[in-house]
Amino acid sequence: MLSRRRFLKGTVLVAAAAGCASESAGTSVSNGTSDTTATPGDAATEPAIEDGTGYFPNSVASGDPKPSSVVLWTRALVPTQPDAAVTLRLELSSTPDFSERISLTGSAGTDLTAALEHDHCVKVRVEGLTADSVYYYRFVLTERPNSDQPVRLASRTGTTRTAPAADAERAVRFAYVSCQDYNGRYYNAYKRLLALDPPPEFIVHLGDYVYETTADPRFQEASPDRAFTFTDKAGALTFDAGTETEYQAARSLHNYREMYRVYRSDPWLMAAHERFPFLITWDDHEFSDDSWREHGTYHNGAEDEADEERRRNASQAWTEYQPVDFESADYQYDRTKPLGEDVRVYRDLTWGKHCHLFLTDGRSHRPDHLVPEEAYPGAVAATEAELVAAMGAVPDPVGAVIDIDAHDEGAYKAPLVAAGGTASKITGKIGVAWINGVLEARAAAGETEDPPLISATDGLERGLVWADIGKASEYGSLGSRYFAIWDTFQAYAAVANHRTEGAAQDVLGKEQEAWLLGGLVSSPHTWKLWCSPFCATTHVVDLSSFASLPERFRKRWALVLDDYNGFPDKRDALIDSASAAGNVVVLSGDLHSFWASELVSRAGNVVVEFTGGAVSSGTLRQLLINAANSDPALKAAGAAALALGADSLLVDPATLPNPGLAFIRTNLQGLSVVDVSADAVTTAFHMAAEPMSKEDLDEAGVAAAYTTQRFQARAGEAALYGEVPGDADELVWKRWDRTTGAWAAG
Secondary structure: OOOHHHOOEOEEEEEOOOOOOEEEOOOOOOOOOOOOOOOHHHHHHOOOOEEOHHHOOOOEEEEEEEOOEEEEEEEOOEOOEOOOOEEEEEEEEOOOOOOEEEOEEEEOEOEEEEOHHHOOEEEEEEEOOOOOOEEEEEEEEEEOOOOOOOOOEEOOOEEEEOOOOOOOOOOEEEEEEOOOOOOOOOOHHHHHHHOOOOOOOOEEEOOOOOOOEOOOOOOOOOEOOEOOOOOOHHHOEEEOOOOOOOEEEOOOHHHHHHHHHHHOOOHHHHHHHHHOOEEEOOOOOOOOOOOEOOEOOOOOOOOOOEOHHHHHHHHHHHHHHOOOOOOOOOOEOOOOOOOOOOOOOOEEEEOOOOEEEEEOOOOOOOOOOOOOOOOOOOEEEEEHHHHHHHHOOOOOOOEEEEEOOOHHHHOOHHHHHHOOOOHHHOOOEEEHHHHHHHHHHHHHOOOOOOOOOOOOOOOOEEEEEHHHHOOOOOOOOEOOOEEEEHHHHHHHHHHHHHHHOOHHHOOOOHHHHHHHHHHHHHOOOOEEEEEEOOOOOOOEEEOOOOOOOOHHHOOEEEEEOOOHHHOHHHHHHHHHHHHHHOOEEEEEOOOOOEEEEEEEOOOOOEEEEEEOOOOOOOOHHHHHHHHHHHOHHHHHOOHHHHHHOHHHHHOOOOOOOOOOEEEEEOOEEEEEEEEEOOOEEEEEEEEEEHHHHHOOOOHHHHHHHOEEEEEEEEOOOOOEEEEEEOOOOOEEEEEEEOOOOEEEOO
């Protein structure tokens, strides 16, 4: 284990004066041993700048701009001596040609070291800058290892900017993105972003910056020039070993670092970092798909996937590679701190008077998914008494249950085990309907030795079993993280909340939640923008009227329970609190699709949410089709065809399963651009069809691939507006009417 002093530690440099005093062109920033600045006379002896991009394989980046500071980042190494430390110097200027360089001083001089111990990454917080100003920066290699020849090999030039003062009266434009899978995909969305006119001032990245797997066949596909494998294969997790579909997931620190190296080698992602400062939070794939705290979910409960070392490796690599400004100027990742305290991802930044951004962390502090992936479907999830205590009533369906060990001397246990159930889980209270279903299936297969169906249920206890929530098998995500029966899931969620006094749904953790809600309420800024890695919009499809489906599928289904929909009581409480704060808008990602909606709590409170599509990752529609085809029962029921029509099912005007949902595109990818003013938050979705991300498009191809749709939240109103065709097909702004599921004048 590395000692604390060898971890990547933030460096602080200070502009020489509040006005950012400049040096003459050609002078050095510092002599590296003191805080003195070279004299103009040194310019004549300073070597000329040479192209050193080969020494900076991931270029440069900036992040977390504040009115007087910004974080600058690079990674530097000598290709012929990859293990050697590299001495660098940062050069900062207010002009792109560096004709006037800004003097920088630091407590230990301004020389920086890119060392192997932290994968040659360097991060610098520059303080003392002028608010609302553009700066140009580059890192310069000041000496080659084992050479005393002076050189000035420069990285590419980066452009960054500081935030306006907190009381500055001006509008702002920024972009937000998420979900940028590299496997078989190209970052055309960044090409679109770089061509925007006017351009954004910064980019918010809502997570899934990297994907921890190498072509997981469930949702990824590699291509010859867009694929990677881990060099440290022994340190990675391997799945489907020895088969055609073998793939790996990152586990070692080397694995996670290598992911960032590969992703950050993309020329268009590098170009975006070079041009704009980023504000970055993480979601699950920076560590592990559908993760919670230090737990993975690949085996769906069949194995204990808690892996503290893996979690720390993922976190350390993230802190090394992302230009994030932590609370402490000298922050360094400390592997000895308890998880959850080792890195604080959630933070807030302001951009003038009207824009206050809150970036949250939805993975580090959350509990497990409410429905256990390993649950035996016939086992009782909640008793009748628990349902009454939590809800005051018993929802349908709540059926009869028996004690499988005691009823008829345990005669019904053996058939359930023989049908494939885990014996240790088939104990205690089991649902009668489930038992009878197993017996009927076995009888249809020719089994004649089983006990008879249980027909006399009068006087038996009642309870909600996992199958009533959608679980059809043990050790699976369906009915747990995906495709759960919405009404019974909400009933069970209420029970879980009651049992644990809210801990079962404490998705943000108490400290982060208090920080977020306190910040929303106390902020003096016009707009509070909650930047969430995943969405809170409900995504229910009502299949109750589909007579062609088997009876067990004719329900109201929630598509995803890995986001706030998986914590429905907490979701409502957060909406109520955010609504009370006023002028709160949620910006979210993760769902690989575009949504514009009103978040509506059970109490009727409303907050507007804009969910942006993926940069390149497979769209939600394709993921739904893949999931439908992976389950034999769903496939037989024709669920893939239903997935193709997911958009219309989600906004069905006949049933209004999600009355706040006004716009949905599950088959498109891209980015979102936000304009914030005193009067409104206007979001433009820039959308392209999924096949486009599988091609490396040229400028004309990018321009042709994208369409744009705009939506708006207006100050003082808890309502969603959309720019939609009017009577004469001209675009007009209309307000969403939840009662009719249509746009209305206003």
